[in-house]
Amino acid sequence: MNICTYSYEEYLQLVKSFHGNLAPGLIIGGFIVDLALKNLPEGEFFDALCETPVCLPDAVQILTPCTIGNGWLTIINFGRFAVTMYEKQVGQGVRVYLDAKKLDNWPEVRDWYLKRKKKHEQDFDLLLARIKEAGHNLLGLQRVRVEPEKIRRKKMGPIGLCPICGEAYPARDGESCRNCQGETPYTEITGIEMQL
């Protein structure tokens, strides 16, 4: 059993190294991305859409050229465990999702995914074993079409210099940057000398 071009064990190593731990969702995510790539419609360049920020985007980043920083991966926070790979010009794509109807065949996976068991009631090794057994059998597949321009990251546009903080920012945001307009996440801020 392979996950894209990796053996299952190689994929687990990549998950540990990139994500920091063997998150069950990221292992299911490996099967999701694998199934999506095996069922791509025609086209040369595919972007990714992930319907949850939890775990799944890392499967996309490990297994495809799409990352959050290069803009080929978009995350929308629907909280559905699904990845869509779509041809970036016309938007024809394939969507793979964890199919809740199939979960009853895999009670450990169901109780973890639907949060029917608390963490300390779960048998982690058994859960991982069942996920491996189930593989693609937990998943569903759809042909979809998206409007790429609605999903993809917007271009920055012209750059301004914020009159308050002095940093560069997208001029379309207004007369100062969004931080200085009051959305700042910082409660304290002080300039310091750097240590190299």
Place this chain on the structure above:
Amino acid sequence: MNICTYSYEEYLQLVKSFHGNLAPGLIIGGFIVDLALKNLPEGEFFDALCETPVCLPDAVQILTPCTIGNGWLTIINFGRFAVTMYEKQVGQGVRVYLDAKKLDNWPEVRDWYLKRKKKHEQDFDLLLARIKEAGHNLLGLQRVRVEPEKIRRKKMGPIGLCPICGEAYPARDGESCRNCQGETPYTEITGIEMQL
């Protein structure tokens, strides 16, 4: 000259492999993350906050344990080229930013970053050479405090099954999932048989 535990050349290889190309912003991002890690306040566990989705999050993902999928990296779209690493309990942290005031010493970097030259007018190799020369000299450093609970990804909470699509979703989103409430990015959707 090193970028965290990597030589400069090793870092460029990681950038190519993960991000797909030698994006100038991601090379500056390497210096930003390096400087942040060298100036961390006391603390054991640090999360990352990135003030732009463009390029910079990939420097964080390549060089730190923080990824978008494990929730230790948060992105806010202020369009400022800055990364904050903060202690995850109390929020004490360090913020490193590209300091616009220092750009005049590096005209190629300035004209690229402030979009004063079109792409075909830029000398890409010269730009990369100047970024390497400039290194940390383009950057500024601040001690900051954030409120971690305001920044970090919210927990999913209880799970519901959407009565329309049948998929699991965060019950707090309402009586159906956000996709089925009308926010769908899909203009067409059809179930198909999977090819393995």
